[in-house]
Amino acid sequence: MAKATFKVPVLSQYPQLPPVTPGSMAHSAPFRSKPEFQAPLGFPGELVENWQQRAIEKMGELLGRYRSLRVYLDACVKCGACTDKCHYFLGTQDPKNMPVGRQDLMRKVYRRYFTPAGRLFPKLVGAEDLTKEVLDEWYGYFHQCSQCRRCSVFCPCGIDTAEISMAAREIMDAIGVGQKYCNEIIAKVYKVGNNLGLPGPALVNTLEGLEEDVFDDTGVRVRYPIDQVGAEILFVTPSADFFAEPHVDGLIGYGKVMHESGLSWTFSTLASEAANFGLFIGSYENMRRVAMRIREAAIQLKVKRIVFGECGHAWRVGYSFLNSLAGPWDFLDPRYPVPQHICEFTWDLIQQGRLTLDKSQNDDKVLTFHDSCNVARASRMGDTAGGQFEIPRAIIRATCNHFFDMDEETIRDRTFCCGGGGGLLTDDLIELRVKGAKPRMEALNNVIQEKGVTHMVAICAICKSQFTKVLPFYGMEMDQVISLHQLVSNAIVLTPRYDDADDGDGA
Amino acid sequence: MSFLTELYAYVFYGAALVFVSGLTYKVVQYTLAPAPLKVPTTPAPTTRGGVVLRMTREVVLFESLFRGNKWTWMFGWLFHFGLFLVTLRHLRYFLNPVPAFIEFIQPFGVYAGFAMMIGLLGLWARRFLVDRVRYISAPADHLMLGLLLLIGASGLLIHFLVHTDIVAVKTFIVGLYRFDFSPLPTDPVLLLHLALVAGLMIIFPYSKLLHAPGLFFSPTRNQVDNPRERRHLAAWASRLERP
């Protein structure tokens, strides 16, 4: 078991509702951003002098920009339906981690400065001035929300706390209070092209190495091309897929699927990152700037289609926002959706009978599936509502013999976040990440006990990294989480290529 | 004409003005605020018709709340359904002649008054008994429930114990349409009922009662899930596209 400096929650068979324990996570806050990470994003380097006034102005601006914020700050009826839905509350018992408790941190300021009731009777309606204490509270608790939207499923008014967390982070960025992890990464994307800061030549090397490995493994020359002008498909995937475990086994699987499809495809050094951290900090401008790299790459490489790899938040931005941010995509092949998810792509091939799959290759595993929240609740796959649940499961069933779902209340649109989404996947928040994973760990532990499940499949880079890190805290193994396309990769029977017999570095 | 009649007449004019102008202001504000990104909570309908269905289920059945919490759903739905029938029943004071449908539901309206009260009591009990809900309740949340309970209780009192001259009440209300003040009965319980109702109308546009119009504007519920098919662009966002 991994060592912890805090108390790791105990898993139980029947989830229990924790009593509220005010202040139990008041100490949690991620590292602050530095001036050099703030500037490239267009934010002040440190707390500006008239920060209070600037924050209220920014809030007013956002209220005019986002209907969601405007309506959600007014509409909450304090019914309490959301109070037991957030994994961070369930794992920490801190009432400010109840979705409505989190919203109220902003609502109390909104009421004070923007509503007659709050101006006249602040005590009565729970309105408060924006003081330094309130700002610190904002920084702590708006960075304890993974923007997973689970609360929005159950709220009778459809209030999505993620919208409020994003707005809060944008307001804080505007006065110079940024979070290091997110802003440093976005700055890296602007400078190098991806979250991990992998320069182009390193990517080319990695992919060449992979081609060798796959050839040694299978005897088939599967290609992992990059920056190939005129390819049919531009493949955009989270940069962790290029080398992190278990991500890279998924990437190997993408290549094999592409190989079988017979279509030409390419990665891009310019758009070597599918994830878009602009989403986490709620900044439309930064989200747009990151997304435009995909458009530029598509134009530069003269591709006809865009396919996204496995990534939850990336798919939210890809599916739901890319058309708004970087469209219109009228220069691409209109017969295919833009972008397409690799699962949609693979499932199409399976349905057309174009993949030969040997399920027995995965017989050493008993599998379950983690619905990544941003895929489950903020996007879709396929033509019908709910395709995002059915298509990955259909692929799993087509590639293995032993599959069991976790408890119905913890999957599909009620899925629990892994605990590391929304820009929280950083070591300075490890306590939060471990505690927030509790509901998912509980459901996983139950299928391990009852069905003998050995591995959990995920389709999100953050989920995979987060689980790898937190599973050991709960007495499980880090390699029990795997990529969906790793299953495909194991099961797929490859068609030999004309140049397979050549040795050396191929054609 | 008595002082009371005149007072109530002016209070109701004032309350109606605040209610209508405040609500209009809010609805216009909601309409003008753009929703720059597609954020429906999925799985979401892929057509307009599907969205109308989803919204109808939310408004009529409180579908999301049903999935969220059965007790709150039960009490909340009892309260709102009761309130709805009571409101329909009350239309007889406002409409002349009274439509047949409103005549028909009169007897149910009274039961609905009780349903509404039970719902409100249940919701209020939660605010004391469930620690999470206790934590999020501000004084205003308690007062709102108290206000509605008092309105309901006074109404039921009038109906069952301290009857008033309903015909005179109607004449008074209908008279207000033409600035023609006919005498309002002076039974204290009726006066209380009406004063509280005027209060409710005044706070409506400035309180969480905005959830009623707000729900219809909630982007997670009212958007069609078709971002790949149709480009969705807010005016302020399209300005970023100009170089």
Ligand code: HEM
């Ligand atoms: C379109 C019409 C409306 C819809 C769809 C609607 C829906 C809801 C829902 C789903 C809740 C949360 C559950 C609950 O606590 O009952 C709620 C709460 C509430 N509603 Fe409504 N409502 C509507 C109109 C009204 C009106 C006209 C009033 C008042 C005159 C009202 C007063 C309240 C109050 C006071 C609460 C909070 C109850 C509590 O304290 O727990 N609603 N509403």
Ligand code: HEM
């Ligand atoms: C200007 C508006 C209103 C007027 C003139 C009015 C008048 C009355 C009268 C005269 C009664 C007695 C009925 C009888 O004896 O049969 C009554 C009953 C009642 N009122 Fe109101 N009322 C108004 C608004 C409201 C509102 C907004 C509510 C709820 C929030 C409400 C809730 C009730 C209830 C629950 C009853 C008892 C059940 C019933 O008779 O329907 N009233 N009202």
Ligand code: SF4
């Ligand atoms: S969006 Fe997710 S993390 Fe944030 S408050 Fe809601 S349930 Fe919690």
Ligand code: SF4
């Ligand atoms: S479920 Fe929605 S309306 Fe109810 S308390 Fe939570 S945020 Fe407010």
Ligand code: SF4
């Ligand atoms: S990392 Fe995965 S589980 Fe966590 S919020 Fe993102 S998509 Fe959801």
